[in-house]
Each structure stands twice: as C-alpha cells, then as structure tokens.
Amino acid sequence: MPAKIIDGKKIADSILGKLKDKIKNSRQKPGLAIVLVGSNPASEIYVNSKEKSFEDVGGYCERHxxxxxxxxxxxxxxxxxxxxxxxxxxxxxxxxxxxxIDENLVTNSISPHKDVDGFTSVNLGHLFSENTILAPATARAVLHLIESTDIKIEGKNAVVVGRSNIVGKPVAMMLLEKNATVTICHSKTKNLVEHTKKADILVAAAGKPKLIKKEMVKEGAVVIDVGINRVDGRIIGDVDFENVKEVAGFITPVPGGVGPMTIAMLMENTLKAMELENKIKS
Ligand SMILES: NC(=O)c1ccc[n+]([C@@H]2O[C@H](COP(=O)([O-])OP(=O)(O)OC[C@H]3O[C@@H](n4cnc5c(N)ncnc54)[C@H](OP(=O)(O)O)[C@@H]3O)[C@@H](O)[C@H]2O)c1
Structure with a gap:
C-alpha cells in the first residue's frame, strides 16, 4: 500500500490560523525583524515567504x-x-x-530571548538540558510532522541523515528526548543503507537530491524529507519521493512538507518570544 502523504502545508495552515486568532485577541502585536544580507535568490524567496506569513497572521514585520x-x-x-x-x-x-562576516559571531549576537530561529549556542545548549526555550524551527517542524502521524516515537529506531547544528543535531536531540533510539549519519558514514534500512523513523537532512532510494527504506517507515535542492529549475528533496512512497508508511513531499511547517514554527516561536519577554518584565 502506498504511503500516506503528510500534508505539511495543511498542518501549517491550521497552526497559522490559530496564531492569527491568538494575535487578534491580544493587546500586543508580536514584532519580527528579518535581516537579509546581499541578494542570494534562494534567500530572498525564503525571506519574502517568512515576511508574508508573519504579516498574514497579524504580526509587525520589519525587514532590513x-x-x-x-x-x-x-x-x-x-x-x-x-x-x-x-x-x-x-x-x-x-x-x-x-x-x-563571521556567521557564528553574528548568530550569537542575537539575544537568546529574541532568537526565534533557535540557533544561538544558548538555545542549542538548552536542548541538551531538556529545558528548551526557543528551539530550532526546522527541527520543531520535523517533530511536529512525525507526531501528526500518531505513531508512538518512544522505543522506535530513528535515523537522522545529516548532522548540521541547525537541522540534523537538534532533530536527533529532540527524538532522543522523546525516547527514540537515535542514529545520526553523515557524509563519512559507511554503508548508509545498513542504517537507514533499520529506521522506523527516517529524517533526511543532507542537502543531496534523491539520496534516499526505495531500497534504503524499511517498509512502513515514517520518512521526513528536510532537503531543499534546486535541480533543473525545480525544487526536490533528499528522498526519491515517487519510489520511496511505495514502501514508506508515511512520507512528506517537497515542496509542501517541512518547508511550510518551518515557517509556522518560526511564527510560533516569535509569539512565544513575546510572551517570554512579558513574563520577564512582569
Ligand atoms: N525545509 C526547510 O525549512 C529547511 C530548513 C533548513 C534546511 N533545509 C534543507 O535541508 C538540507 C540540510 O540542511 P543543512 O543546513 O543541515 O545542511 P548542511 O549544513 O550542508 O549539512 C548537511 C549534512 O548532511 C550530511 N551529508 C551530506 N552528504 C551526505 C551523504 N551523501 N550521506 C550522508 N550524509 C550526508 C553532511 O555530512 P558532514 O557533516 O559529514 O559534512 C552534513 O552533516 C538542505 O537541503 C537545506 O536546504 C530545509
């Protein structure tokens, strides 16, 4: 039986709708500043989409x-x-x-309470203490999408392909926190298929188009594709979607999976940041 498609856009829209109501009923508007340096076309698309989503939910957005x-x-x-x-x-x-520009220095110059991307060392450190304040939006999106399947994470074999500080490692930490048995794979992993084939939950975050093939996936697995790759003017993921969906139990499409959910999580983090600030002030 082909996999159930996890509709990230639909889930994200429902979250954004709830945020919109919450903001409408709040006396204060959350404020988001987006900083874009240079004119990288992909970055411009991401930034435009974040700005539009934030304005749509009724937030105040300032672009630099x-x-x-x-x-x-x-x-x-x-x-x-x-x-x-x-x-x-x-x-x-x-x-x-x-x-x-030193990316690490710049990222860590953002006040941890305003770090809605969750990339500062302080916020990443909180992930280890199971005391998250603002967790990385993409990792939150991945967890949300897995949980939307109603599959119990506890005790499952979860394999994360990719170990970046902003995606792979935070996803792995969050899955560990949910009591999955987690394996992290990377470019030096030998025999990737040996690991992926054992995964009940497989998260692909390598940035390599169609890296994950049908024969690498366990029957019935939950497959979450974080990858965004531009190939011949199209955006495709890290998973060979058309073939993998024949064996997986659940699968996210690209586009329409993790991408819109990441934006919804960013918006949620901004509202959380506002509530946190109010708590500190009171
Ligand atoms: N949907 C979204 O909202 C969203 C958000 C963020 C990122 N992304 C996308 O997600 C992907 C990953 O992003 P990132 O920032 O984590 O990328 P990154 O910093 O380039 O990290 C890629 C990771 O994948 C590993 N890797 C590369 N080739 C591999 C292979 N053949 N086998 C196994 N592992 C391999 C790398 O291993 P090494 O560590 O050994 O080099 C690295 O850990 C990209 O396509 C990015 O565009 C999407």
Whole structure:
C-alpha cells in the first residue's frame, strides 16, 4: 500500500490560523525583524515567504535588506539595536552570510530571548538540558510532522541523515528526548543503507537530491524529507519521493512538507518570544 502523504502545508495552515486568532485577541502585536544580507535568490524567496506569513497572521514585520559588502561591525550594531528595540520580539538573520562576516559571531549576537530561529549556542545548549526555550524551527517542524502521524516515537529506531547544528543535531536531540533510539549519519558514514534500512523513523537532512532510494527504506517507515535542492529549475528533496512512497508508511513531499511547517514554527516561536519577554518584565 502506498504511503500516506503528510500534508505539511495543511498542518501549517491550521497552526497559522490559530496564531492569527491568538494575535487578534491580544493587546500586543508580536514584532519580527528579518535581516537579509546581499541578494542570494534562494534567500530572498525564503525571506519574502517568512515576511508574508508573519504579516498574514497579524504580526509587525520589519525587514532590513543590507548590502552584500556590509561590514561585520555594522551588522553587529544593527543586531544590538534590534536586541534593545521593545517593538521587536524575534530576530531572524537569513543564512548564509557573505564571507567577510563571521556567521557564528553574528548568530550569537542575537539575544537568546529574541532568537526565534533557535540557533544561538544558548538555545542549542538548552536542548541538551531538556529545558528548551526557543528551539530550532526546522527541527520543531520535523517533530511536529512525525507526531501528526500518531505513531508512538518512544522505543522506535530513528535515523537522522545529516548532522548540521541547525537541522540534523537538534532533530536527533529532540527524538532522543522523546525516547527514540537515535542514529545520526553523515557524509563519512559507511554503508548508509545498513542504517537507514533499520529506521522506523527516517529524517533526511543532507542537502543531496534523491539520496534516499526505495531500497534504503524499511517498509512502513515514517520518512521526513528536510532537503531543499534546486535541480533543473525545480525544487526536490533528499528522498526519491515517487519510489520511496511505495514502501514508506508515511512520507512528506517537497515542496509542501517541512518547508511550510518551518515557517509556522518560526511564527510560533516569535509569539512565544513575546510572551517570554512579558513574563520577564512582569
Ligand atoms: N525545509 C526547510 O525549512 C529547511 C530548513 C533548513 C534546511 N533545509 C534543507 O535541508 C538540507 C540540510 O540542511 P543543512 O543546513 O543541515 O545542511 P548542511 O549544513 O550542508 O549539512 C548537511 C549534512 O548532511 C550530511 N551529508 C551530506 N552528504 C551526505 C551523504 N551523501 N550521506 C550522508 N550524509 C550526508 C553532511 O555530512 P558532514 O557533516 O559529514 O559534512 C552534513 O552533516 C538542505 O537541503 C537545506 O536546504 C530545509
């Protein structure tokens, strides 16, 4: 039987609808600042879509489009002013940044309470203490999509392909927290198929088009495709969707899976950041 398709767009729309109601009934508007450096076409598409979604739910969005050649100090000064701006509850700096700028330094210059991407070392560190404040949006999206299947995560073999700090590692930590037995694979993993074939839950976050083939997937597995790859003018995932859906139990499409859910999680994080700030002030 072919896999059930996990409709990330539908689930995200339902979350955004609830956020919209919550914001409508709130006396305060959440404020999001989006910082884009340079004119990378993919980054522009992501930023436009985040801006539109945030405005659609009724938030206040402030966009800072900066010149490719901006100095590190000027960018840090902007972040400092946004950290201190009471109208702004969440700050997003779209990655990647140009070579002259230290991405790690910039990311960690965002106040952890406004870090709605969840990329600062403080927020990533909280994942280890099971005391998350603002967790990485894509990882939250992945967990949400897995949970939408009603499959019990506890005790399952979960395999995450990819170990980046912003996707693979946080996803693995969150699955571990839910009591899955987690394996993390990467580019130096020998015999990838040996691992993926044992996965009840398989998360592909390698950035390699169609890396995960049908014969690498266990029958009935939940397959979550995080990959966004541009091939011949189309966007495709890390999973060979058409063939893998013949063996998987559940599968996310690309586009329409993790992407829209990540945006919904970002919006949710921004509202959470506003509520956190109010708690600190009171
Ligand atoms: N849908 C969304 O909202 C969303 C959000 C963020 C990212 N993404 C997409 O998700 C993908 C991953 O993003 P990222 O930022 O984590 O990428 P990344 O920083 O490039 O990390 C890729 C990871 O995949 C591993 N890898 C690469 N080739 C592999 C192979 N053949 N076999 C096994 N592992 C392999 C790498 O291993 P090494 O560590 O050994 O190099 C690395 O750990 C990209 O396509 C990105 O565009 C989507």
């Amino acid at each position: 489009d900066l010149n490719e050649g901006i100095s590190e100090i000027d960018l840090l000064n902007l972040l400092n002013s946004l950290n201190n701006n009471p109208k702004i509850h969440g700050i997003l700096v779209q990655l990647p940044l140009p070579k002259q």
